Amino acid sequence: MSALWTAAEAAAATGGTARGDWAATGLSIDSRSIAPGDLFIALKDVRDGHDFVADALAKGAAAALVSRVPEGVAEDAPLLVVADVLEGLEALGRAGRARTKAKVAGVTGSVGKTSTKEMLRAILSRQGRVHAAEKSFNNHWGVPLTLARMPVEADFAVIEIGMSNPGEIAPLARMARPDVAMITTVAPAHMAAFGSLEGIAREKASIFEGLEPGGVAVINGDIDTTPILRAAAEAAGARIISFGQSGEFALGKVVLSEGQTVAEARLGAQPALFKLTTPGTHFAMNALGALAVAQALGADTGLATADLTKWTPFEGRGAREEITTDPARAGGFITLYDDSYNANPASMAASLEMLATTTPRDGIGRVRKGRRIAVIGDMLELGPEEEALHAALAGLEAMEQVHTVHTVGPLSQALHDALPEDQRGYHAADGAAMAKEISRLVDAGDVVLVKASLGTGLGRVVDAIRKMGQAVPQ
Incomplete structure (x- = not known):
């Protein structure tokens, strides 16, 4: 694989000082998934990336972009030393665009x-x-x-x-x-x-x-x-x-x-x-x-x-899967739409429209008729009208085609309360609580949409549904 950045090129782009004559074939900000030949970028976020430089180099990183020589790293280790790591990454980005x-x-x-x-x-x-x-x-x-x-x-x-x-x-x-x-x-x-x-x-x-x-x-x-x-x-x-x-x-x-x-x-x-x-x-x-x-x-x-x-949707952004709950029985699966990464009123309406077009399968689960089920969590960062915006989902045209709506989070309580009683499902305080209950709320033959802002934690609900059987991406 040809070099993406040589030590000299990266030093010229950033104004930093290169230690060693190295060549990087990629860039990584995560030492856990670093590939041999990557330039490790020691960003400061929740953790200081400098704490993971030694681990990254041990895993085969070509070098590390740092603002100081980290503790436990040899003075002659392959490094690119800059005044500020984020600014160094930005400089590399501008140089990458320019060339x-x-x-x-x-x-x-x-x-x-x-x-x-x-x-x-x-x-x-x-x-x-x-x-x-x-x-x-x-x-x-x-x-x-x-x-x-x-x-x-x-x-x-x-x-x-x-x-x-x-x-x-x-x-x-x-x-x-x-x-x-x-x-x-x-x-x-x-x-x-x-x-x-x-x-x-x-x-x-x-x-x-x-x-x-x-x-x-x-x-x-x-x-x-x-x-x-x-x-x-x-x-x-x-x-x-x-x-x-x-x-x-x-x-x-x-x-x-x-x-x-x-x-x-x-x-x-x-x-x-x-x-x-x-x-x-x-x-x-x-x-x-x-x-x-x-x-x-x-x-x-x-x-x-x-x-x-x-093109197919990404996991967490509307990707469809079939979760086989009974391999010995034809059609013994739950259809899952995983849209748990992000949500706002516009995307929620679009996802519910998508759910409304689906056809559940009857006679293959504990319940006689398959259902369209929505598991809806909080939409975050909506400002002063947030509760009203959640409640308004109950009035969407596509919602008329949804059999049951389970809700997650304090804001989604407003949606739960606004739903007709026969459509109102289980309400959970958070994703972890819903994940514990989901196996009794869905069944083979159902089509299930899981959607919320990422911070609501509905990824746990998706994982719990997957654990009910074997997921087959569509």
């Missing part, structure tokens, strides 16, 4: 960032070498890490950019310098930090501050805050492509069925038909935006449209 000829797409939005990033990876993969983070590395260390990992020979790069507080997106966008910047949508998320939807829109729109000269802004044309996004794009001198129910990239008829989405669309002047291997109108909308980005990057939209079938 590549790849066309770069930046993706942000309240919902759908990771799904859209992965769609772009799938639809560009036949048309060049694509670089994108394997996980949701979209914050102050994730973006520079992704950029610093970028191979020089990449043809395309997709950089996910997130935020939780004001002023976070613009510096990351200026570091990424996208040729195309996309905003999937603007929805109530992190309302506690921004106070209004308009404040969130302005923060999302600051991604355009990082656009390269002559860059393209891809914006959702269907939302109330579209004028804010458009004004920011115009101020940045961007060419604008809108997508949505109308606009240059327009979504037509969408048909949701068991395990798939088929959508008609117009891609500029060209009609198109595309298929996704998971149900969801929101996924179809993300796919439409991804196709607009692909075209703006110079990709063939015909190939890109066909390759949308290669």
Whole structure:
């Protein structure tokens, strides 16, 4: 494997001092999963990464990026010493961006960032070498890490950019310098930090501050805050492509069925038909935006449209599994949609719509009829209206197709109370408490959606359902 960074290149990029003549083939911030040849980045977070440098080197790390020689590490150990490790990583990220000829797409939005990033990876993969983070590395260390990992020979790069507080997106966008910047949508998320939807829109729109000269802004044309996004794009001198129910990239008829989405669309002047291997109108909308980005990057939209079938949701973001509870009995399984990583009112509505399209299986479990079951946990950081926003989920049209709703967390108590009595399920204080009860609440034949903000801890519920049998990813 060719070197990603030599000692001399990394020292020049960061202004640091290289000890030893080493060459790194990758970068890692986690000593537990480090691969031989990685440059270990000793970031300070919950723990100080300097405490794990010796372990990383013992596991075969090529070197470590540090601000001091850690205790227990030899003076002649392969190191890159900088004044500040995070600033050193940022410098590596800027240098990684500067030396590549790849066309770069930046993706942000309240919902759908990771799904859209992965769609772009799938639809560009036949048309060049694509670089994108394997996980949701979209914050102050994730973006520079992704950029610093970028191979020089990449043809395309997709950089996910997130935020939780004001002023976070613009510096990351200026570091990424996208040729195309996309905003999937603007929805109530992190309302506690921004106070209004308009404040969130302005923060999302600051991604355009990082656009390269002559860059393209891809914006959702269907939302109330579209004028804010458009004004920011115009101020940045961007060419604008809108997508949505109308606009240059327009979504037509969408048909949701068991395990798939088929959508008609117009891609500029060209009609198109595309298929996704998971149900969801929101996924179809993300796919439409991804196709607009692909075209703006110079990709063939015909190939890109066909390759949308290669995309599947990530674990925790709507991935579908079948949990076999009785291998000796045909159809003896629970269908699980794991959407436990993130939640806000918009994504919750989309996931419930997805659940509503599914078909439970009758006569194969303890209960005679299969059920659509939602296990819903707290949506966090929604601000003063948080309880009302939870209660409002009870009135969603898709909720009418859900047989039982189990709720988790203090905020979801408002949803529990707002539900009709015959739909109201078990309420648990937290994910751990729900995990203890879930085996009696679901059964073979059921389709189960698990969705909440990550901090609610519903990953434990997903794990408990998996332990009821053997999971088979779909």
